[in-house]
Amino acid sequence: MPDIELGESIPPNTAHAVSVSLPTWRSNVGYEEGEKWVVDSMTTGYPRFFVHKAIDALADDIVAKHGAPGQQQALRAMLFPTPKTARRCLDFMRTRPEAGSAVDEVRIVDLVLDPMSPAPDAVRALKPAMSAVICPTALYPVAKQYWQHSGDGTSSRRAEFCHRLFKEDLLVPAQTSPRLPQQPQKVSRGPRRYQRASVDESLAKMAAAANGHPQNGHPSAMTDSGSADETEAFESSRFLEERYGRNLALSLVENAKSAIRRRIAGVLTTEIDLNSALPTMDSNARGLTNLREDDIYLVPCGMNAIFTTHQTLLKARGSLKSVNFGFPYVDTLKILEKFGPGAIFYGRGSEADLDEFESRLKRGEKFLGFFCEFPGNPLLTCPDLVRVRRLADAYDFAVVVDETVGTFVNINVLPFADIVVSSLTKIFSGDCNVMGGSLVLNPNGRYYDALKSVLSSDFEDNYWAEDVIFMERNSRDFRSRIDRVNENADTICQVLRAHPLVRDVYYPKYNADGKVNYDAVKTPHGGYGGLLSCTLQTTAQAVAFYDALDTAKGPSLGTNFTLTSPYVLLAHYNELDWAATFGVDPDLIRISVGLEDNLADTFAAALRAAEAV
Incomplete structure (x- = not known):
């Protein structure tokens, strides 16, 4: 996949890609500087940024x-999947002094x-909806802060479908919602055979035809009957099916969610036909005696798992500060700082x-939760999760572990945590074309009942059906991919560690301070x-190495x-000095290892380019 043009999606020509090509060091700087x-040139970008x-x-x-x-020229809108998420955005905006x-x-x-x-029942079952936070253009960056930090925003597939x-x-304003003044709109339903009256007259026939069970036994029977109305009804059904997504295999969405949850639990380890019975939850899933499928919650993205976890803890335990331990992914700290007492x-x-x-x-300070990756x-x-768990039990705070990088195939952190979160967007999916996240409750944790109570009343399942279908399909070979990636990563480490121009290599296997802690939770x-x-x-x-890397x-x-x-350049461009105080070098290069062959040669060639500097 090398030689992807600047601004092209990664993977190329992928409508809902999760990454975008910044092929040179200078293009990364140009992106951060907003250079034209x-x-x-950017056709897309990372979805929360x-x-x-x-959309x-x-x-x-x-x-x-x-x-x-x-006033439309002076307004913009940020889109959310539900009224609840939109109002959370507005509540956040009201707390920001820059909003005024x-x-x-x-x-x-x-x-x-x-x-x-006239939408078919299958489309209605999706409950397609959208809530727009319409604001003055000057406030759009404030709304976008909430979008970025919370992960509550609509997915691109949902937006495409609803559009x-x-x-x-x-898609019309909800009758129970205050409606803004609207300009007169010219209503067009398209050709007569797609208009409401035509469809309403034959709803039963449409539904039967769309589901493959026309009343006369076969779709052709509708045309054979010679009835123009029946023909138009069938054509309308087909039109709606094609236009509004009846090819989504919507009957399998709930099974797909269940399959994803069971993969996360570790009880579904092979490919399976979603029309078949799924394996039962083992009594020792994830090393616990009573983990249930409904202890695993699916959310639209990984950051939303962290946001939902933090909000749930605040409601379950009260307004207390949290601890962010270790240099974090950028928005984790922002969530803890901006959406609670700090x-x-x-x-x-x-x-x-x-x-x-x-x-x-020991001095008596109380904390809500201990968040770490x-x-x-x-x-x-x-x-040291063993020590952290011991402290949590002694001093009454929740432990939240983000296992995205480690993955539950390599490590089992759930016995040491109250909640485990993960970005399914990453290696669980692997294909870089769909977002998703999860949070898992430890059923044996001291806060389980309180957390379950809050989630039972507050949790919204906002994971869009199309995204679910893609995620389930992508994750079927998750375990075998992890094994290959582990091997390739170690191979690259050996190449880098042997070269005199490489100052430091950061990898759990070779981090002197962390290997013991990793091995304590590593799976067999x-x-x-x-x-x-x-x-x-x-x-x-570093620049020469990055630019030459194929x-x-x-x-x-x-x-x-x-x-x-x-x-670091990309995630902390405006706070590089701050990052450096925690030992994070501004020139650090991060490598997410894939499944390719001959990666050792690829990295050796880039090192030769660095030698020429």
């Missing part, structure tokens, strides 16, 4: 139709499927940091994962192909 030659064009297109049309008359009094001008439009529409309905006037940050995640945290506990991103550090047949980072002796050498280059990780990024 980079920004104008770059609003997908399908933007629907947002623009909603503003044009439902924005205050005469202009936040009073923000309005929400809730759109639902027209109850009088088709919206264009046909089938957080204590231990950026190095060292034993000395853990000692200092224990001193706080295992291993951490990008330094691959591993906290697990490896050390598919993510590693390195630094070279000079910036110039892999895909862009944001994200956990892809079936090797994906490289100057991670």
Whole structure:
């Protein structure tokens, strides 16, 4: 997959790709600086940082139709899947001082499927809906903060699906929602055979035909009957089926969710036909005696798993500060700081940091939860979870572990945690074309009953059906891919560690401070994962190495192909000095290892380019 043009999706020509090509060091800097030659070339971007064009297109049309008359040019909309998520965005905007009094001008439009529409039952079962937070253009960056941090925003597939309905006037303001003044709209239902009256006259026949059971025994019977009305009804059914997604195999969505949950639990390890019975939940799934499928929650993306976990803990345990232990993925710390009473940050995640945290506990300080990644991103550090669990039991705080990088094939952290979160977008999917996340409750945890109670009343299943279908399909060979990725990562580490221009290699197997902690939770047949980072002796050498490396280059990780990024530059461009205080080098290069052959030769060639500097 090398030689992908600047701004092209990764994978190329993929409508809902999760990554975008930034093939040179300079293009990464240009992206962060907002330089036109980079920004104008981008067809897509990482979904929580770059609003997908399908989402933007629907947002623009909603503003044009439902924005205050005469003011549409000064308005923008941020889209969410439900009224609840949209109102959380508005509540967040009200807390931000930069919003000022202009936040009073923000309005929400809730759109639902027209109850009088001719949409088939299968489309109705999806409950297609969209809530738009319409705000003055100056406040859009504030709304986008919430979008980025929370992961609550709509998925691009949901937006694409709902946009088709919206264009046909089938997605309309909810009657129970306050409606903004609307401009007169010309209603067009298309050709007569697609208009409501024509369809309503033959709903029963349409439903039967669409499901392969026409009343006269065969679709052709409708035309053989000679009835123009019946012919038009069948054509309407086919039109709606093709236009509104009846080819989604919607009857399998719930089975697909169940299959994903059981893969996460570790009880479904082989490919399976979703029409078949799924394996039962083992009594010892994930090393626990009573883990149930309904203890595993699926959410639209990994960051939403962290956001949902934090919000659930606040409701279950009260308003307490959290601890973010180890240098985190950028939005984890933002969630803990912006959506509650704040957080204590231990950026190095060292034993000395853990000692200092224990001193706080002994002095009587109380905490909501201890959030950590295992291993951490990008330094691959591993906290001592055995000690953390002991402290949590003694001093009454929840332990939340993000296992995205380690994966449950390589490590089993659930016995040490109250909640385990993960981004399924990464190696669980592998194909880099769908988002997803999960959170798993430890049924033996001291907060289980309180957390379950909150989730039972508050949790919304916002994982869009099309995304579910893609995720289930992609994850079928998850375990075998992990084994290959583990091997390839170790091979690359050996190449890098042997070269004099490479200053440091960060990988759990070779991190002196973390290997013991990793091995304490490593599964019997697990490896050390598919993510590693390195630094070279000079910036110039790092640039030459990155530019010459013959892999895909862009944001994200956990892809079936090797994906490289100057991670710190991209994630912390405006706070590089701050990151450096925690031992995170601004020139660090992060490598997400894929399934390719001959990766040793690929990295050796890039090192030769660095030698020439």
